[in-house]
Amino acid sequence: MHRVTNIALVTGAYGSIGRNVAAALARRGWSVHGIGHGRWDVPERRSWGIERWIESDVSLAALRSIDVRPDIIIHCAGSGSVGTSLTDPHQDFRRTVSATADLLEFVRDECSQTALVYPSSAAVYGIAESFPIGEETTLRPASPYGVHKRLAEELVRDHARLFNLNAAVVRLFSIYGEGFRKQLLWDACRRICADETEFFGTGLETRDWLHVSDAAELMIRAGDHAGPDCPVVNGGSGVSVTVGDVVGELFDLMGKTDRPMFCGTERHGDPRDYQADISRALAWGWQPSVSWKVGLSRYAAWFREECGLA
Numbered sequence: 363m364h365r366v367t368n369i370a371l372v373t374g375a376y377g378s379i380g381r382n383v384a385a386a387l388a389r390r391g392w393s394v395h396g397i398g399h400g401r402w403d404v405p406e407r408r409s410w411g412i413e414r415w416i417e418s419d420v421s422l423a424a425l426r427s428i429d430v431r432p433d434i435i436i437h438c439a440g441s442g443s444v445g446t447s448l449t450d451p452h453q454d455f456r457r458t459v460s461a462t463a464d465l466l467e468f469v470r471d472e473c474s475q476t477a478l479v480y481p482s483s484a485a486v487y488g489i490a491e492s493f494p495i496g497e498e499t500t501l502r503p504a505s506p507y508g509v510h511k512r513l514a515e516e517l518v519r520d521h522a523r524l525f526n527l528n529a530a531v532v533r534l535f536s537i538y539g540e541g542f543r544k545q546l547l548w549d550a551c552r553r554i555c556a557d558e559t560e561f562f563g564t565g566l567e568t569r570d571w572l573h574v575s576d577a578a579e580l581m582i583r584a585g586d587h588a589g590p591d592c593p594v595v596n597g598g599s600g601v602s603v604t605v606g607d608v609v610g611e612l613f614d615l616m617g618k619t620d621r622p623m624f625c626g627t628e629r630h631g632d633p634r635d636y637q638a639d640i641s642r643a644l645a646w647g648w649q650p651s652v653s654w655k656v657g658l659s660r661y662a663a664w665f666r667e668e669c670g671l672a
Contacts, residue, residue: 368392371432372412373420373465374439376400378542379481379534379574381410383436386578388412395432397424398439420461422468431473434585437465437480440514442544444485444631447507458510459517466521477528477588478518479581484535484570484598484636486512493602494639497533497594505631515594522592530584532577535598535638538657539574540664547658550609551665554616565606565624568635570598573652583648598638599650611655615662 370387374380375396384394388411396407397416407415418424420439440458441447447454462480469476485508486501503509515531522529538547546569550561580597587593609622628634640650652660665671 369430369432369434370394371428371435372396373435373437373461374398375410375412375415376402377438377442378539378544379537379577380436380438381412381541382539382574383438383578383581385411386575386582387434387436390582392434395428395430397428420465422464425465425468426472432476434477434479434582435465435469436581436585437462437478441507441510444505444507447505447510448631451506454506455510458507459513462514462517466517466527469527470521470525474525474527477530477585478522479584479588480514480518480529480531481577481581481597482515482531482533483508483511484533484596484638486515486533487633487636489633490635493635494600494637495596496639497596497642504633507631519592519594522590526590528588528590529592530588531592531594532581532584532597533594533638534577535570535572535596535636537572537574537577537597538661540660542574542661546605546608547612547661548665550612551616551662554613554618555669555671557620559620560623560625561605561609563605563624563628564626565604565609565622566634567605567628567632568602568637569605569608570600570602570636570638571608571654571657572597572599572650573657576650576652580643580648583643583646587646593642595642595646596638596640597643598636598640599654600638600640601654602635602637603654608654608658611658612662615659616666
């Protein structure tokens with residue numbers, strides 16, 4: 363079997379987070395392979411630093427068919443929606459828990475020295491009682507999405523402990539960035555362009571926003587710390603911002619003088635508040651570089667260009 367150094371495998375590399383992780387690895391000189399759902403042509407995937415793309419479920423058979431054994435795997439594949447987990451929890455389980463179990467068996471049996479980084483979610487915390495949320499906080503997920511992320515985390519930690527694998531978990535908070543075509547920012551910009559002013563929720567909900575470039579840097583850094591003890595770190599900015607402030611800032615960036623209004627209805631499965639304690643990640647020498655206001659400005663500029671509004 364052909365073997366070279368600095369080989370990375372990114373599962374779910376077609377997704378918004380996965381492709382940014384792949385690009386960050388490629389900039390460091392890694393040979394990046396990707397596997398997951400999505401069809402793209404060679405020039406596009408290479409623009410994201412991916413040398414080889416396997417369009418497939420993340421299954422044990424598909425993983426074993428890859429003719430290289432990576433030095434690092436960043437497992438970005440899996441469900442990405444609280445709402446979908448509520449309407450189809452079985453599918454959410456398969457995409458998150460079953461796929462992770464297959465990946466762990468591949469690592470255990472085929473490349474036990476690989477550093478495995480699992481990007482989990484702050485949804486595992488559920489409804490927290492104190493802020494900022496530390497990694498030792500009791501996990502009380504409020505949705506199937508959060509439950510399945512917790513189960514996947516447990517699989518990763520237990521495999522690392524029982525089989526002496528090198529693993530780390532990064533609990534991502536609200537990740538955003540140019541190119542994201544879902545979640546709050548995308549929906550808000552579309553509504554603002556349509557001259558809509560009413561939004562879901564109260565506007566007082568808080569989120570901890572981390573730009574995807576900073577999230578990618580943290581996940582790569584986590585690979586350096588992966589081990590049988592499977593360290594867990596929060597991936598956030600450490601700054602709590604209300605949804606009302608975020609949407610209001612987008613109104614300004616989109617050149618609107620209206621102010622957003624909120625209907626007051628809260629979404630089932632979404633905890634009201636999030637704020638990360640990032641002291642563990644900071645101790646690794648990592649720190650976020652994109653403030654939420656700068657990140658929103660970049661996102662709004664990308665959205666305007668994407669929609670022909672620039």
